Amino acid sequence: MKKWIDAVLQSPKLVAVPIMTHPGIEYIGKSVRDAVSDGEVHFTAVKKLEELYPSATCCTIMDLTVEAEAFGAPINLPEHEIPTVSGRLVSTYDEVAALQVPDLTAGRVPQYLLANRLCAQFVKDRPVFGGCIGPFSLAGRLFDMSEIMTAIYIEPDTINLLLDKCTQFITAYCQAIKQAGSDGVVMAEPAAGLLSDNDALLFSTEYVKQIVAAVQDDSFTVILHNCGNMGHCTNSMVQSGARALHFGNKADMGQVIADVPDDIIVMGNLDPVTTFKQATPEEVKNLTSKLLRKMAGHANFVVSSGCDLPPHVPHDNINAFFSAVAEFNASI
């Protein structure tokens, strides 16, 4: 994996990695519910994307409910939309203290690990990234997102205890993803983007760092995704130690690249909806080219979508994105 990162940093050619799995699920004619519940369907969708598009990596589904469900949180599992956590699991210190950290057989975790294993086994031409949630975003799903925002000030001991348990589970999950043969993990921590940089350091980065220290090495990379960051908490992302940082479409990539050291990969940030889903192929190509020109000369930049592509993105738009990247690289 280090070789791949070094190659990205040293190559004048730009690398493209849109975060997407819905197009693959749609292409194989399965529902979202099928894909998030069955590791083989999940793998088939990801493999189809590998066949269809020249993405530099292969990523499993960005599903921010798997870990909360493993803890016992109730979830909605609609047929054609991504699952969502539907209720609060813990609300007091005592409840958090009594909360058991689940093992890796809970909920749909085994199916996600199966998808990682199959991807690692059958995708040989590019690195495979699994997906997981970040500790603060998981804690928010277990404690209620609105409530955790005020609880970090009113009852910080409760939240720190909950974050310890979330971190323990995510670390074990990432280690299992690594053992499954994946080359890294995309850790989605969007809720940290709602905090100030200082609070993000205290209630997210402090815990992300522990996970990174436990799993990241030359064979396994953590990509920290925070699409809630509007540029105000980039420092907290840098401090995580993750070798790659992924930004949402609200961040100014010109500012981001100036705030991030050159040896850390910076990924982002075309709008998944207004660009990938709603624009015409010509507009997608123009917007992609515009971003590439803006970021030209930054070897640590990897062009990507700002977040997971939603369902029903036209294939012509995805092709237009890759076409813009190919034309840009041909011009170098």
Added chain:
Amino acid sequence: MSEILDKLFECVEFGKINAASPYPPQLKGQDGASEYTQKALAQGLSPAEIMDTALIPAMTKVGQKFSENKIFVPQMLLSAKAMNAALVYIKPYFSSGEIKRKGTFIMGTVNGDLHDIGKNLVCMMVEGAGWDVIDLGVDVGPEKFVESLKQHPDAYVGMSALLTTTMPNMKVIIDAIREVNPKTKIIVGGAPVSADFAASIGADAYAGNPQEDVEALERFREECA
């Protein structure tokens, strides 16, 4: 402004809910918005004066600080909680007509999306700015928006989405509302939503933060006056 209203303003601005709340550290052990509101009423200050002189200006300042990235979601929520603690004692005067409201605002997170944080912030800010707010909750489909609008035909509508996957549902809801009342003013917002997206689905306004919701509503109200 009286000393009590100064204190109340400070409590809302810095999120001091009540005497028991440990936040903010600089006001620890002191009375909060709950106690100061009770004291203000006991001293004979009118509910309208409390709203207009302390609560609404404090929340306006909070909204401005948020839009300037001087404070973030936790601080804003604590301010809104302090505001709500004060409103517990003010709300009975809404129904008596002693305090005139600016209008009605219907708000919900769109179907398929269970995120409530943005919606809650908007509801709190808009209510704090002097509007009646009907909070439809999360996972709200077109039928529920339309039903509420039928009951409050002059209301303005806001909707939130936090997922790229649920944003497209906004257009479905807007189309349903337009069928019932083409003139209803609609504001959309949420982390992944942009002004371009808002325009593309036929919304009347995009709000990048709760203060912009308040500003859009004031604009609509002036247009209708």
